[in-house]
Amino acid sequence: MRLSTYIIRIAILVIFSLIGLSILVFVLARVLPGDPARMVAGARAEEWVVEQLRKQLRLDKPLYEQYFYWVGDIFRGELGYSILTKRDVVTDVLEYLPASLELIFLAAIFQLIGAFALGVIAGRYSYKWPDNMVRIASYVGISVPAFVLAIVFQLVFGWWVKWFPIQGVVTSGIELPPTVTGMTTLDSLIAGRVDTFLNVVWHMVLPALALCMGGMLQDARIIRAGMVENKDKDYIALASAQGLPERTITFRYLLKPSVIPAVTIMGLDIAALMANAFLVESVFNWPGFSKLGMRYMFNKDLNGIVALVLVIGVIYAVANIVVDIVVAYLDPRIRLMERGE
Amino acid sequence: MQIRLLEKIKQLSTRFDLRRKWYRFSRSPLSIVGLVISVGSIVLALAAPYVSPYPQHAGLFTDFRHARLPPSFTYLFGTDEMGRDVLSRTIFGFQYSLMMAAVVLALVVPPGVILGLIAGYYRGTWIDSVVMRISDMFIAVPPLVLALAIAAVLTPSLVNSMMAVSLMWWPWYTRLTYNTASAVRNEYFVQAAEVMGASSFHTIFREILPNCLGPILTKITLDVGWVILLGSALSFVGLGAQPPTPDLGTMVAGGGQFIHNAWWISIFPAAAISLIILGFNLLGDGIRDMFIEEAK
Numbered sequence: 001m002r003l004s005t006y007i008i009r010i011a012i013l014v015i016f017s018l019i020g021l022s023i024l025v026f027v028l029a030r031v032l033p034g035d036p037a038r039m040v041a042g043a044r045a046e047e048w049v050v051e052q053l054r055k056q057l058r059l060d061k062p063l064y065e066q067y068f069y070w071v072g073d074i075f076r077g078e079l080g081y082s083i084l085t086k087r088d089v090v091t092d093v094l095e096y097l098p099a100s101l102e103l104i105f106l107a108a109i110f111q112l113i114g115a116f117a118l119g120v121i122a123g124r125y126s127y128k129w130p131d132n133m134v135r136i137a138s139y140v141g142i143s144v145p146a147f148v149l150a151i152v153f154q155l156v157f158g159w160w161v162k163w164f165p166i167q168g169v170v171t172s173g174i175e176l177p178p179t180v181t182g183m184t185t186l187d188s189l190i191a192g193r194v195d196t197f198l199n200v201v202w203h204m205v206l207p208a209l210a211l212c213m214g215g216m217l218q219d220a221r222i223i224r225a226g227m228v229e230n231k232d233k234d235y236i237a238l239a240s241a242q243g244l245p246e247r248t249i250t251f252r253y254l255l256k257p258s259v260i261p262a263v264t265i266m267g268l269d270i271a272a273l274m275a276n277a278f279l280v281e282s283v284f285n286w287p288g289f290s291k292l293g294m295r296y297m298f299n300k301d302l303n304g305i306v307a308l309v310l311v312i313g314v315i316y317a318v319a320n321i322v323v324d325i326v327v328a329y330l331d332p333r334i335r336l337m338e339r340g341e
Numbered sequence: 342m343q344i345r346l347l348e349k350i351k352q353l354s355t356r357f358d359l360r361r362k363w364y365r366f367s368r369s370p371l372s373i374v375g376l377v378i379s380v381g382s383i384v385l386a387l388a389a390p391y392v393s394p395y396p397q398h399a400g401l402f403t404d405f406r407h408a409r410l411p412p413s414f415t416y417l418f419g420t421d422e423m424g425r426d427v428l429s430r431t432i433f434g435f436q437y438s439l440m441m442a443a444v445v446l447a448l449v450v451p452p453g454v455i456l457g458l459i460a461g462y463y464r465g466t467w468i469d470s471v472v473m474r475i476s477d478m479f480i481a482v483p484p485l486v487l488a489l490a491i492a493a494v495l496t497p498s499l500v501n502s503m504m505a506v507s508l509m510w511w512p513w514y515t516r517l518t519y520n521t522a523s524a525v526r527n528e529y530f531v532q533a534a535e536v537m538g539a540s541s542f543h544t545i546f547r548e549i550l551p552n553c554l555g556p557i558l559t560k561i562t563l564d565v566g567w568v569i570l571l572g573s574a575l576s577f578v579g580l581g582a583q584p585p586t587p588d589l590g591t592m593v594a595g596g597g598q599f600i601h602n603a604w605w606i607s608i609f610p611a612a613a614i615s616l617i618i619l620g621f622n623l624l625g626d627g628i629r630d631m632f633i634e635e636a637k
Contacts, residue, residue: 017474017478020474020475020477024479028487028494139623143618144618145574145615145618148593148615151611152608154600155601271483272483275483278578282578283597294578297492297493298493300494302494308490316483
């Protein structure tokens with residue numbers, strides 16, 4: 001039952017950070033802008049209207065009371081109306097979030113496959129040319145921002161060699177499948193239209209690659225470093241002395257302990273994917289969460305911005321719990337450390 | 342006077358063992374490349390009005406007859422949609438990027454480090470938990486997203502984007518310093534100082550802090566790149582410096598709509614951002630090697 005106590009401990013930490021997050025967002029929404037009532041009413045509204053609004057929004061109460069009202073509203077799922085879309089922000093979020101999630105999901109798959117493949121190759125042929133190629137590529141991955149990659153990919157693969165579409169979800173003329181989940185890929189599968197599905201995926205390749213490239217190359221370096229370090233360990237020498245085939249040694253003995261450091265930072269990678277989605281989606285005109293977010297931000301739509309930060313914060317927290325549990329599962333030392341205390 | 346100064350320098354260099362550190366640093370060619378890029382970009386930024394071919398193109402300048410010209414000997418990086426020289430604007434862009442990094446780090450490092458030191462020194466008490474839980478709060482959201490939100494609530498401008506980034510950045514220094522400080526705290530020399538009756542102020546700043554400097558210095562160098570990245574991302578989406586400021590992120594975004602027939606407007610500033618980030622990353626790696634080998 002060691003793993004379950006570990007999970008409970010992580011859950012408590014996460015609850016703390018979510019409380020913190022809510023305070024932070026509250027400050028963002030109620031303290032930073034000056035007078036929220038004035039912002040909702042507009043600059044030209046009469047003073048009595050603003051006064052009434054202040055009462056209605058409970059802005060006349062002390063700040064800490066406002067905070068508790070506000071948290072209560074969140075738990076009831078009431079995040080308020082958007083000034084911009086004139087709808088409940090929850091409706092807005094539900095409409096735009098799935099498109100972002102499918103893009104991030106594809107990027108995460110690319111990142112995992114790419115990081116493992118490149119990391120294993122570089123670790124297997126360490127200090128030879130494949131390793132050097134990955135090393136150089138990883139410096140490029142660290143230093144080129146995702147939005148720059150997005151533009152370069154668009155220019156090279158969209159305009160110059162024309163392998164991939166430049167922007168959008170599907171080729172114009174193809175009808176979008178009826179909305180069920182909001183994810184166009186899943187919806188076209190549900191509607192039984194494989195060609196539409198492939199078309200959407202084809203549109204997602206460039207944005208997903210631009211999203212994941214930086215994280216992928218860094219993870220590859222981490223996996224490679226782990227493999228090189230573990231190669232000199234006695235148990236590997238023993239395994240090869242026993243005459244085990246090299247493939248078995250690489251994949252069964254070397255890889256597992258070497259991926260743990262990479263998995264540990266995958267929580268941060270998810271944050272990077274979500275943050276970069278904001279930049280990449282706007283380059284490729286992908287109708288995701290960031291498109292909505294940017295519209296909220298430019299219109300100073302406070303309820304919208306708050307919902308945005310909250311949703312991303314919660315997704316991030318959940319992703320980190322999952323990562324911590326996976327790490328504890330992969331690395332028995334972490335569980336044993338608990339016992340040692 | 343001069344002799345005394347020389348002696349002082351000699352003393353300092355033996356104290357920090359500069360020659361050996363430089364040897365370790367210079368063994369890796371990549372670190373030298375990083376040093377050259379970083380120093381080069383700082384020099385370019387400082388000398389921007391003198392070295393750029395058309396300094397007047399940095400601000401509001403229009404010459405539509407020469408708009409969107411491809412790279413040539415007159416305009417090495419071509420001209421943008423207003424007929425301004427992209428090379429000149431890119432060189433001026435270095436100023437804004439580096440200034441952003443300098444201001445943000447100056448705002449972020451002292452409070453972050455001091456909080457980390459205090460939390461590490463009072464490890465296990467309520468001070469520790471309060472400071473560390475507050476910093477966890479800020480780490481609970483991807484920094485770019487929160488910086489975007491803060492920049493959006495305030496009016497978009499260069500100063501506000503710096504504030505937004507600074508607000509997001511200090512907890513990383515608090516965490517880093519906390520980890521090293523709480524490890525150093527249990528060393529014998531710290532206990533010795535305390536037994537001799539050193540004040541907590543002395544213990545924190547004279548005993549613990551000097552032993553945390555290596556990782557902090559490494560992180561500062563690496564962070565120059567990250568702050569520039571975040572800053573350029575903010576201006577890329579329009580929440581940072583506003584046109585006609587020659588900010589690199591703003592320039593990349595501005596050229597985005599002409600990418601298919603005038604790629605040079607976006608690509609050269611984009612390459613400049615990547616180059617600065619690369620330079621400071623390589624430099625940071627070099628500095629890290631310098632300190633890691635010492636620990637061995």
